[in-house]
Ligand SMILES: Nc1ncnc2c1ncn2[C@@H]1O[C@H](COP(=O)(O)OP(=O)(O)O)[C@@H](O)[C@H]1O
């Protein structure tokens with residue numbers, strides 16, 4: 066039995082990740098691929114508690130380093146309990162956000178060192194990296210307005226536009242460095258157009274994986 070593939074969906078809040086993950090799921094199902102769908106931060110009971118702490122930490126100001134370590138603690142648990150076993154048994158893993166988000170939010174956004182994140186990435190993940198990342202990209206103002214219409218803003222959605230711009234720029238810079246893995250989808254388009262870009266990217270990836 067060959068190993069499953071690891072697909073992540075990235076992009077700023079309001080880009081359409083949750084909406085379009087459904088398109089990816091439909092495509093994988095149609096192809097007869099067995100997969101699990103999960104998310105970060107979260108994906109395990111422990112991880113979901115961490116998610117709640119990260120998104121709404123209450124009145125106490127959570128420090129950047131505490132935030133980073135919480136994210137990797139949740140990720141370590143997620144990998145061990147869910148992601149690695151799935152890949153090993155041949156299931157594909159579809160994950161809403163992963164370590165690219167850590168480089169974008171905690172690195173570019175908060176200003177933590179790239180090398181610190183890289184050290185933790187290597188420690189926690191070993192050699193494991195996503196096989197395909199769909200980066201839903203759009204102007205920060207558009208993402209902000211979409212996310213604002215959806216729900217009450219969380220700790221990250223409350224950040225100023227400059228923070229969100231650094232997040233977007235970091236995602237795009239990573240995509241430029243790893244064009245084979247990270248596929249940029251223009252998420253400012255209509256849902257139908259975004260959907261069709263995603264379908265093409267998944268089709269191409271499935272064909273190349275066979
Ligand atoms: N291409 C699109 N055009 C218009 N609205 C969109 C589009 N994609 C998503 N939305 C809407 O924007 C909001 C945020 O989408 P969501 O999928 O929750 O984003 P994310 O998971 O990336 O934060 C939702 O209300 C969704 O219906």
Ligand SMILES: [Mg+2]
Nearest residue numbers: 082083084161
């Ligand atoms: Mg979402």
